[in-house]
Amino acid sequence: xxxxxxxxxxxxxxxxxxxxxxxxxxxxxxxxxxxxxxxxxxxxxxxxxxxxxxxxxxxxxxxxxxxxxxxxxxxxxxxxxxxxxxxxxxxxxxxxxxxxxxxxxxxxxxxxxxxxxxxxxxxxxxxxxxxxxxxxxxxxxxxxxxxxxxxxxxxxxxxxxxxxxxxxxxxxxxxxxxxxxxxxxxxxxxxxxxxxxxxxxxxxxxxxxxxxxxxxxxxxxxxxxxxxxxxxxxxxxxxxxxxxxxxxxxxxxxxxxxxxxxxxxxxxxxxxxxxxxxxxxxxx
Ligand code: HMG
Ligand code: MG
Numbered sequence: 126x127x128x129x130x131x132x133x134x135x136x137x138x139x140x141x142x143x144x145x146x147x148x149x150x151x152x153x154x155x156x157x158x159x160x161x162x163x164x165x166x167x168x169x170x171x172x173x174x175x176x177x178x179x180x181x182x183x184x185x186x187x188x189x190x191x192x193x194x195x196x197x198x199x200x201x202x203x204x205x206x207x208x209x210x211x212x213x214x215x216x217x218x219x220x221x222x223x224x225x226x227x228x229x230x231x232x233x234x235x236x237x238x239x240x241x242x243x244x245x246x247x248x249x250x251x252x253x254x255x256x257x258x259x260x261x262x263x264x265x266x267x268x269x270x271x272x273x274x275x276x277x278x279x280x281x282x283x284x285x286x287x288x289x290x291x292x293x294x295x296x297x298x299x300x301x302x303x304x305x306x307x308x309x310x311x312x313x314x315x316x317x318x319x320x321x322x323x324x325x326x327x328x329x330x331x332x333x334x335x336x337x338x339x340x341x342x343x344x345x346x347x348x349x350x351x352x353x354x355x356x357x358x359x360x361x362x363x364x365x366x367x368x369x370x371x372x373x374x375x376x377x378x379x380x381x382x383x384x385x386x387x388x389x390x391x392x393x394x395x396x397x398x399x400x401x402x403x404x405x406x407x408x409x
Contacts, residue, residue, distance in 0.1 A: 131388035132353045133376055134299070134329060135161055137404055138171035138189070139204060140373055141357035143182050144365050147409030151185045155192040157403050161358065162196035164396040172203035172219060174210035180365060187217040202263065206237050206244075211251045215260070222255065223299075224248045225265035226290060228283040231274025232267055232303065236366040245289060252294045264290030265299045265331065269315050271306035273367045280318035288322035298323050299355055302342065303367045305335025309345035316349045325350030332374055334360060339374035340382055347386070354379055358397060359404030377401045 138158050142149060158171045171193065172186035183204075190201060203219035205211045214222050226244050227233035233241050255262050268275075269283045287298045300319065302312065312332075319328065330346040330353070332339040343354055360375030377397040383390050 127389070128387040129389070130352065131347075131383045131390055132167060133379055133383075133390055133392060134168050134170070134353055134355045135164075135166045135358065135376055136170045136331075136355045136373060137161065137357035137359065137361060137376065137400070138169065139173050139183070139202075140170065140355070140364075141359065141361035141404060142407065143173060143180050144363040145182055145361070145408055147407070149182065149407050151188045151192065153407055154185075154189050157358075157400060157407065158189065158193045158201075160396065160400045160403055162194065162199055163393070164400060165390075165392045166199060168200045168202055168221070170202040170204070170223070172201070172214065172217065174203055174205050174213040174217070187213065190217040190219060200261070205251060207247045208250050208254075211254060215258070221261040221263060222251070223263040223265055224251060224290070224295070225267065226286050227267040227272070228278045228286045229268040229272030229275045232272045232367065235274060236267070236364070241286065245293075248290075249293065256294060262295050263297050263299060264295030265301055266290065267301040267303045267364075267367075269300045269307070270302050270311050271304050273304055280315040283315050284318040284322050287319045287328075291323045291327065297327050297329055297353065299329040299331045301331040302333055302339075303364060305333040305337075305339065305371070307332060307336070307342050308338055309341050312342045312345045313349060316346060316351065320349065326352070329353035329355055331355035333363065333372065334374045335363075335371045340378065343374070343379065343382070354383075357404070359401040361404050361408065375401065
């Protein structure tokens with residue numbers, strides 16, 4: 126059976142690598158992005174303009190954006206926590222940016238040293254500026270099921286933060302199961318609440334695979350109309366500020382799974398496997 130299109134938003138060069146201990150040379154990061162550019166993605170997150178004191182691995186993001194061979198039709202994305210990050214991303218030539226909020230106060234403090242409200246105060250001028258140059262802004266919500274510091278997170282709280290990001294102009298809201306604690310039931314419950322405020326067509330699932338349930342959670346999200354999923358080649362990654370949050374769900378596995386179900390992803394499995402091998406070899 127052939128179903129409609131499904132998109133994988135590749136986060137390997139950012140979420141996949143940001144937590145690696147080895148000081149990965151810029152040239153290796155560029156080579157990985159160049160390989161991914163051949164696979165058929167529309168969007169690849171490959172940079173993060175955060176404090177190098179907080180996330181040393183993402184220092185040199187400007188050099189990555191400057192060094193990659195840009196493929197036609199691919200948007201190269203970067204994380205930006207504040208105006209400084211936004212300005213740096215714009216100067217470095219990011220095609221789109223992402224702001225990142227948390228559904229829980231504990232993770233917000235540990236990740237960006239700000240409360241949820243303070244984070245939104247930082248985001249507002251970014252959206253204001255981005256609008257004038259037609260820069261697409263994606264919005265992340267972390268800890269959509271569980272926070273490593275505060276425990277379980279209520280679906281209504283996730284919906285509230287997703288609604289704020291969407292209302293301020295984010296074109297898509299990526300829902301992060303940061304610790305991989307989600308189950309098909311808890312993901313569905315959360316999505317039902319979020320769908321009341323953001324249409325399913327503007328949502329993405331960002332499911333870490335720590336609990337080994339990311340694929341089952343993708344299925345639960347598919348059943349509720351989500352058609353965009355974040356994944357990292359080689360299943361690398363995690364957030365340095367979320368203890369126990371190991372790998373992202375692996376792009377090559379998600380692509381296989383979606384194709385088996387009958388969705389069209391437009392991705393070349395062979396190139397994904399090559400990129401996955403490259404990503405794994407980059408680990409410390
Ligand atoms: P702060 O210490 O509160 O900020 O950090 P500050 O304004 O006091 O600045 C401190 C220093 O950082 C200063 O430098 C600033 O210039 C510098 P100093 O005077 O000490 O030399 N600084 C910057 N440098 C470069 N780029 C910037 C920038 N801003 C300030 N943009 C801050 C606040 C937000 C900067 C910090 O907490 C930070 O960088 N956090 C980033 C955390 C992060 O990247 N986490 C991982 C990504 S989120 C994630 O992985 C989850 C996700 O995948 C979804 C999911 O799975 O849930 C998206
Ligand atoms: Mg993540």
